[in-house]
Amino acid sequence: MKYLLLKHYRGAPAPVNDVPMDQWTPDEVDAHMQYMRDFAARLEETGEFVDGQALAPEGAFVRYDGEGRPPVTDGPFAETKDLIAGWMVIDVESWDRAVELAGELSAAPGAGGEPIHEWIEVRPFLRASTTVTE
Amino acid sequence: MNESLLRALVPAVIGVLVRRGADFASAEDAVQEALIRALETWRDDPPRDPKAWLVAVSWRKFLDAARAEASRRGRELEAAVQPSPGPVPTTDDTLRLFFLCAHPALPQAAAVALTLRAVGGLTTRQIAEAYLVPEATMAQRISRAKRRIAGLSLDQPGDLGTVMRVLYLIFNEGYGGDVDLATEAIRLTRQLVALIDEPEAAGLLALMLLHHARRASRTGPGGRLVPLAAQDRGLWDTRLIAEGVEILQAALTRDRLGEYQAQAAIAALHADARCAAETDWVQIVEWYDELLRLTGSPVVRLNRAVAVGEADGPQAGLAALAEVSPDLPRYAAVAAYLHERAGNLELAAERYAEAARAATSVPERDHLTREAARVRHLLRR
Incomplete structure (x- = not known):
């Protein structure tokens, strides 16, 4: 079963260890990045990693504005908008395993070397085809 | 036989098929199929004459495809394959393929993919892996590109500027999957330089070699920048540096300066310094002035501000930066660097954090975040 683990720049409940990254020490920044790399590498080894991408914070809303007209763009985003920072797609046995892994991701170290306790959004993928049941 | 020798045969084999009367698109497809077959079978059973093998298998694949197409349309095969009546081409097939694949009519990503396949001899799968897209997507990109250039003759003169831009794009992609695109770009640029008498092509090759020479030192533990x-x-590769410098010097004596030669000259000055403090920044600024005159590029203006900051001090650098548009991607990073050197740590930390938010790659973002943290840390001590 595939799950999406979503990290947020903003929009998720505040984490326990809520200090902006540029206020950590350089070693703490390195330790965090190493943890993230190790996490992805471990999931590749267990055969559970599918994809991971990071997103820039900038962007815009875009919508169709009628025939012959260019699309309307609305940006930069308002301060209140939920903002996704990146995702990881995992393919695991169960919801429980997805939750376990999200918990590990959330334990990534932050300021003072302590876990950030960041809230990770976990979402099951809808499958592309149905199982034959008759 | 190693894979790069096999790849090097691909453009010549396409040329043979085209001269036998195949159209470029079909010839290229047939050679790609033969190439995949070669990769599967040559390890256990290498042919005595690799090129003859590739020509024979490609031609058979082409005839099979042409026959299938002819019977689908209810025509005779003879109508599908006619020897081209034109004069025997004199320019090298590979050079003409360079011009056709990196055609100005093609979108850049398509020109890159087609060049890597038809001139570079890579498989669609390898190209797809290197650019992190599904193989089917890459296959479509390549066939759309071929349809776009279908009517063009291989004999028309091409646009060297586009060819060089495409090669430089490939070089800068680095590596993903099992193919090292930087090495591949250098191999292709070496071919181009051998085929064409043009100082800028040599300048591009020198630039690539000088950049490539520093690759091992450019990333630290965990891929950090x-x-x-x-x-x-x-860790710098002195052999590559020597070769790059030699090629550059020969090109510069031709007295036809261009942007790649100027960029290579800057890279050579960096390579020449035994330590960062020995860098000849005054000469580097002069080369940036040349480069600015040649290109008028805002990015050059931005990089020049860094060089001015090193040559004449951070205040002069900040003054040079004032002439640059703040909209450029790396503007905040340059501002942060110059402010830190000028002693404005608070401002530098803010600019580094801003630069991290504007970064366009993960390693760059991580690096700038670390820089922001470093300067903040200095402030707190």
């Missing part, structure tokens, strides 16, 4: 000043110069 190491800026030029902090690089371990003992």
Whole structure:
């Protein structure tokens, strides 16, 4: 079963260890990045990693504005908008395993070397085809 | 036979098929199929004459496809394959393929893919892996590109500027999957330089070699980015540097300066310094002035501000930066660097954090975040 683990720049409940990254020490920044790399590498080894991408914070809303007209763009985003920072797609046995892994991701170290306790959004993928049941 | 020798045969084999009367698109498809077959079978059973094998298998694949197409349309095969009546081409097939694949009519990503396949001899799968897209997507990109250039003759003169831009794009992609695109770009640029008498092509090759020579020192543990000043110069490849400098010097004596030669000259000055402090920044600024005159590029103006900051001090650098548009991607990073050197740590930390938010790659973002943290840390001490 595939799950999406979503990290947020903003929009998720505040984490326990809520200090902006540029206020950590350089070693703490390195330790965090190493943890993230190790996490992805471990999931590749267990055969559970599918994809991971990071997103820039900038962007815009875009919508169709009628025939012959260019699309309307609305940006930069308002301060209140939920903002996704990146995702990881995992393919695991169960919801429980997805939750376990999200918990590990959330334990990534932050300021003072302590876990950030960041809230990770976990979402099951809808499958592309149905199982034959008759 | 190693894979790069096999790849090097691909453009010549396409040329043979085209001269026998195949159209470029079909010839290229047939050679790609033969190439995949070669990769599967040659390890256990290498042919005595690899090129003859590739020509024979490609031609058979082409005839099979042409026959299938002819019977689908209810025509005779003879109508599908006619020897081209034109004069025997004199220019090298590979050069003409360079011009056709990196055609100005093609979108850049398509020109890159087609060049890597038809001139570089890579498989669609390898190209797809290198650019992190599904193989089917890459296959479509390539066939759309071929349809776009279908009516063009291989004999028309091409646009060297586009060819060089495509090669430089490939070089800068680095590596993903099992193919090292930087090495591949250097191989292709070497071919181009051998085929064409043009100082800028030599300048491009020199630039690639000089950049490539520093590759091992450019990343630290865990893939972290190491800026030029902090690089371990003992890791630089002196053989590549010597070759790059030699090629550049020969090109410069031709007295037809262009942007690649000027960029290579800057890279050569960096390579020449035994430590960062020995860098000849005054000469580097002069080369940036040349480069600015040649290109008028805002990015050059931005990089020039860094060089001015090193040559004449951070205040002069900030003054040079004032002439640059703040909209440029790396503007905040340059501002942060110059402000830190000028002693404005608070401002530098803010600018580094801003630069991290504007970064366009993960390693760059991580590096700038670390820089922001470093300067903040200095402030707190």
